[in-house]
Amino acid sequence: MKSFGNSELDFSQLVKYSLDTIFVLQDEVVIYVNQAAFDLLGLKYPDQIIGVSFQSFLPPTFHSAFIERLERVWQGEVTEIMEQKMFKADGETIDVEIMAAPYKLEDHNLAQIRVRDITKRKNTENRLYNLEKLSSIGQMAAGIAHEVRNPLTTVKGFFQLLQKEINHSYFPIIVEELDNAIKTLNNLLQVSKPDFDNESNSSINLCSELDSLIFLFQEKLYNVTVTKDFQNSEREIVGKKNLLLKAFFNLIKNAVEAIEGKGEIIVAHFYKRGRIHIKIQDTGIGIPKEQLRILGTPFFSTKADGTGMGLTQVFTTIHEHGGHIYVESELGKGTVFYIELPCNI
Template identity: 30%
Template sequence: MNLRQRLLLVFSLTVIIAVGAVGYIVSLRTREAFAQADQERTSGLVAQFHREFDRRGADVKARLGRMAASDEVSRIAFDLGRGGDSSIYLSEAGTLAQQYGLDFLEMLGPDGSIISSAQWQARFGYKETIPENSSTAFLKREELTNGSAVGLFAVKTLRAGDTTVYLVGGERLDREFLQSLATPVGTQALLYRVGESGFQSQNLIGLEGAVVAPEKYRPLLMLAMHDRKEVSAIVAPTADRKDSLYMTAIPLSDRSGQVVSVLMIGSPRRGLIELQDHIRAVALTVGGLGILLAIAVSLWITGRVTRPIVELANASRQVAAGELNVSVSPHGASGEVAELAEAFNRMTSQLLEQRERLVQSERVAAWRELARRLAHELKNPLFPLQLTVENMVKAREVMPEEFDEIFHESATTLMAEIQNLKGIIQRFSDFSKMPQPQLQAVKVNEIVERVATLHAPALANREHPVKMEMQLDAAVPVIAADPELLHRSLSNLVLNALDAMPQGGTITMRTAAREETVRIEVADTGTGLTKEECERLFTPYYTTKQHGTGLGLAIVQSVITDHGGTIGVESAPGQGATFIIELPRRTAASGTTA
């Protein structure tokens, strides 16, 4: 992921998180505000319900009081007190209920037997529990000929001599009662009459009568009846969530504590949902605009910052590859980026100058080392030459008769040392003009086996024999190489390994096929090398031996480098050394990777 993509991701995430957090907080606060408003509205309606309940209860009780004080009721009570026939008053309750505007009215005798019933005349003579004379109205479920009903009842006791007559009257708790509540626009008030068994949808009524989708209210109703306390939940009568209501169910109990009705008050959630949708739409719009702005800002930043940095990265890779003659133009960048570009240009310029000075220093050091090595190599044969010539001169002057014999011996010595000088000069000449590899198809394993076969007799005939082990990978492919130069290089490594094991040991030659290279290893169990020796081992004219010119490993490195490969060494004192050659997998015909 490049800088432009990272900037775009960071800016986009920042915008999304910020807008999402603001939208969530606003939506949460809005929901809380609406919930508080709904709760206040519901509390107000509940309080209004209780006030209406008390008002109507007081009104029922007042009407019963006027009824008890009327001449007609007093006459009935007086007649009953004298032992009169109560059956003649069978229809009186209905007349009185209609006269005083009551939905329910029963006249009970001293023993609780029904003297007259406005709602069910056939119950004449039935006995009921004698009601207590309560100062407040109460709810009661009343059985009717066609079912049951819930009403708001009051009790009035009338005494005539030794006889007591009870007047029990009330009004229905129905749609008319709901309509008397001043409900705000959109607020829904429902009343459910608890039946004898389970949920009955026809028992749920509203301000307009029947309720749409009454089954939707069932869970909340059942919970209120079961817990016998006020509960709230969201009810969705239709598939449109904007029609959902925040519903509060308030159970209403009779004097025994049994729930006989449930008042439900619902506050509309349309305003809240529309506001939340609006907030969500605004958040999405702002988020989209923010992302577009993030894209624009990221493009602008990458234009001012990323492009110069990318050019700096490319230039750095060129410098790492050894190409120091590069520079970077800031392209209108300012501030730290421009300073970075200028610093990079100064660095490459200084590196170029330092490399030139280093090359010159290395050339001088190389010539000095060459002169020192050449002087050292030539000094050894020159001393015998000088001594031989001096002996010849002395013999010519002192012993002329033996001069011929001494001359022949001296000439032989001179020729041997001259030949030695020619060999030294030839080795230095060979190093100065290494031939270029003549690439052809080569089987690496065969070259390694030839080297091992060539040195097998010398390994066996040593005073302390050396064992040769072969670990060749059959998957090594045919590569493009010069077989003679490769053979000479591996032979040189084997000879170095022999010199490192004067007390004998093991030489292991390995091959392995890699993804892009072929690996050749020559390992010994000799004395090993220090870290400093490993670092200088391939330097021309450097040697760790008492004899030699120090050119062998330098020549091996030159051959491997001309093949496009690398050579290195892994060693530690007392742990032997392993020379590792990596050659590219390419064919001689195409020059491509094998």
């Protein structure tokens, strides 16, 4: 081991340049942070963080838990690692792991807060969970659809033979309803097991494609204002073009149909950190909170005459392309769909 002679070792640099984010608190106020803290929160100047309550970087739902853990630190306890969320300077919410420990400086009892950004890990976990959930639902739905479609097709065939012998005014209605049932089951099979092999990947400029999709709804937009906020329009993604266009068509269609009377739809596009971000927002009727978590499930729809197949196709397609989809909604105020997709840099 190398000897440093009589020189005094400066271990403060271990904290200053630590890969973990470190805060030192007096009461609840930040009195020291290392460089990693500025990088994590997207801050540039000390007065943006020094002398500021640590709670200002936490969502209100985490305040009580933070105070409880801080009180344990004042009593000399090292707390266990806890997952929670923090706010960055630009308002973005990130997932973090936080651990707190006592820190004695002269006669002052301080708290050392260690923070680690786990946003990427959580996104990966959520994506894998959603893929597993969609896969399970898809397998179940495909099995049911297959078993029901076959006998219905047989019934339709024999009924058409019967039509040649007997004529009745109700027969065309029966055939039409059988066709509708078989069509619904075929759609379910397509969504449950999307055929990605029949379409090759290609570069897609989503700004151009979204513009074209919006144009398709011109006849229905006489009471609706469409605001397009397209940034970084030169950026492209790689994927199955037809499947992605069908997904965005379904989202825009839902936004149009959610608005009763006059309203506004905002379609935004921008690039950030290697991903394309799409926002489709409407001022429609909104979705109850208890229904948000089951959006995308086959046969669940907020519409009276809906089958849920549209959003199932949207969620399946976005996840299969390595993307994420988030939904926020409030009754009477509208709904926002946030989509992230890997960018073809």
